[in-house]
Amino acid sequence: MTQPNATVNAPSVLVINSGSSTIKYQLFALASDTVLLKGLIDGVGHEQGSHHYQWLDGLGQRHENEVTLGQLDFDRGFTALTKVLSDIQATPTAIGHRVVHGGEQFSQATLIDETVVTAIEQLAILAPLHNPANAQGIRICLALFPALPQVAVFDTAFHLTMPDYAYRYPVPESWYQDYGVRRYGFHGTSHYYVAQQAATYLDKPLSELNLISLHLGNGASAAAIQQGQCIDTSMGFTPLEGLMMGTRSGDIDPALTLYIEQSANMTTDEVNETLNHHSGLKGISGESDMRKILQAKASGDKKSNLAVQMYCYRIKKYIGAYIAVLGSIDAILFTGGIGENSALIRQQSCDKMDTLGIKIDTKLNSKPVSVDVSAIHSASDSLPLLVIKTDEERQIAHQVGAESNIVW
Numbered sequence: 589m590t591q592p593n594a595t596v597n598a599p600s601v602l603v604i605n606s607g608s609s610t611i612k613y614q615l616f617a618l619a620s621d622t623v624l625l626k627g628l629i630d631g632v633g634h635e636q637g638s639h640h641y642q643w644l645d646g647l648g649q650r651h652e653n654e655v656t657l658g659q660l661d662f663d664r665g666f667t668a669l670t671k672v673l674s675d676i677q678a679t680p681t682a683i684g685h686r687v688v689h690g691g692e693q694f695s696q697a698t699l700i701d702e703t704v705v706t707a708i709e710q711l712a713i714l715a716p717l718h719n720p721a722n723a724q725g726i727r728i729c730l731a732l733f734p735a736l737p738q739v740a741v742f743d744t745a746f747h748l749t750m751p752d753y754a755y756r757y758p759v760p761e762s763w764y765q766d767y768g769v770r771r772y773g774f775h776g777t778s779h780y781y782v783a784q785q786a787a788t789y790l791d792k793p794l795s796e797l798n799l800i801s802l803h804l805g806n807g808a809s810a811a812a813i814q815q816g817q818c819i820d821t822s823m824g825f826t827p828l829e830g831l832m833m834g835t836r837s838g839d840i841d842p843a844l845t846l847y848i849e850q851s852a853n854m855t856t857d858e859v860n861e862t863l864n865h866h867s868g869l870k871g872i873s874g875e876s877d878m879r880k881i882l883q884a885k886a887s888g889d890k891k892s893n894l895a896v897q898m899y900c901y902r903i904k905k906y907i908g909a910y911i912a913v914l915g916s917i918d919a920i921l922f923t924g925g926i927g928e929n930s931a932l933i934r935q936q937s938c939d940k941m942d943t944l945g946i947k948i949d950t951k952l953n954s955k956p957v958s959v960d961v962s963a964i965h966s967a968s969d970s971l972p973l974l975v976i977k978t979d980e981e982r983q984i985a986h987q988v989g990a991e992s993n994i995v996w
């Protein structure tokens with residue numbers, strides 16, 4: 589095993605994504621925008637865990653290591669993380685925590701104190717699978733690093749600029765007032781990051797740009813961005829709404845849930861589980877991974893072909909809707925594993941949209957993406973169509989840098 593040997597003196601932000609069974613982390617030197625250390629602790633809550641990490645040594649060489657951790661809980665996971673920090677002699681200057689749900693309270697990255705952690709815990713009612721794990725990670729880090737500023741960065745925050753006519757559902761007002769039923773939106777950190785990248789690429793302030801951002805990963809969402817601010821997004825009260833996804837249905841008729849519950853004699857939990865984990869691409873083709881679906885489609889598999897058709901058709905409908913909502917647009921952004929890598933999905937989603945000023949250049953589109961931002965539109969007669977690599981951790985690090993009042 590190669591021993592860690594880096595001396596990491598640069599001021600740095602430790603970005604933590606504490607999920608239900610994993611702890612992902614990255615250490616960024618903000619001044620040079622470099623990732624010094626990156627790791628995945630997997631198997632939290634299981635009999636056996638693993639810890640895979642990569643780091644940059646003082647000579648600029650990358651190393652990696654994988655260790656098994658035995659029975660794993662959050663405390664043991666974070667202890668493993670602090671051991672690696674100590675091994676490579678890295679001392680973070682601040683910590684950023686990814687938090688899935690900030691409700692209506694958190695419209696921006698927020699310095700964490702007891703009131704903030706308690707609020708994140710209380711918001712578990714809106715994000716039962718994510719906020720408890722996020723909050724647990726925060727509590728452990730507050731105990732392990734009491735002297736460091738720690739900042740929560742919320743997936744929902746970017747969307748809080750939506751007007752009420754976009755975020756309210758046409759249901760009784762008491763559902764909103766008493767139970768918080770409204771559109772919140774997710775993937776906000778990614779949409780905001782790629783919007784900023786687009787502004788730099790287009791050499792215009794973000795506040796002057798109207799954009800449609802398409803985050804197409806295992807989860808998928810679209811955002812309509814007007815003069816740099818989100819005015820609508822496809823995910824709603826939960827991440828189940830909107831585009832078709834790997835295993836989530838996206839938009840369906842809400843009456844369908846009651847009908848299938850009664851007709852198929854399913855419980856509410858079973859319907860919920862099916863819509864979240866066995867629908868979307870998986871429900872149609874049997875497979876949730878787009879690479880495998882595209883391979884099966886290429887070999888003539890009809891279900892995979894239908895899944896791709898449905899997936900792109902639904903993206904196209906959102907593009908059309910958001911053009912109508914925004915009035916005029918300056919660019920469409922593709923990001924996430926599918927948006928960044930699949931020429932076919934981009935092509936099919938933008939097919940026959942010439943009259944709306946959307947025309948892909950087939951040659952540019954088919955080139956593998958090697959830079960952070962690449963243009964794939966026909967230069968003469970299309971609005972900019974940009975493929976942008978998302979980097980939520982880097983975005984969190986930048987927001988922590990801005991929020992923690994540290995001179996980097």
Ligand code: ADP
Nearest residue numbers: 804805806807876877878879924925926929930
């Ligand atoms: P997550 O939402 O979990 O972060 P990603 O953004 O990494 O996921 O996206 C994962 C999806 O991207 C998977 O469906 C995967 O098959 C797809 N993907 C990755 N590379 C390619 C590729 N070259 N072509 C098509 N799809 C791809």
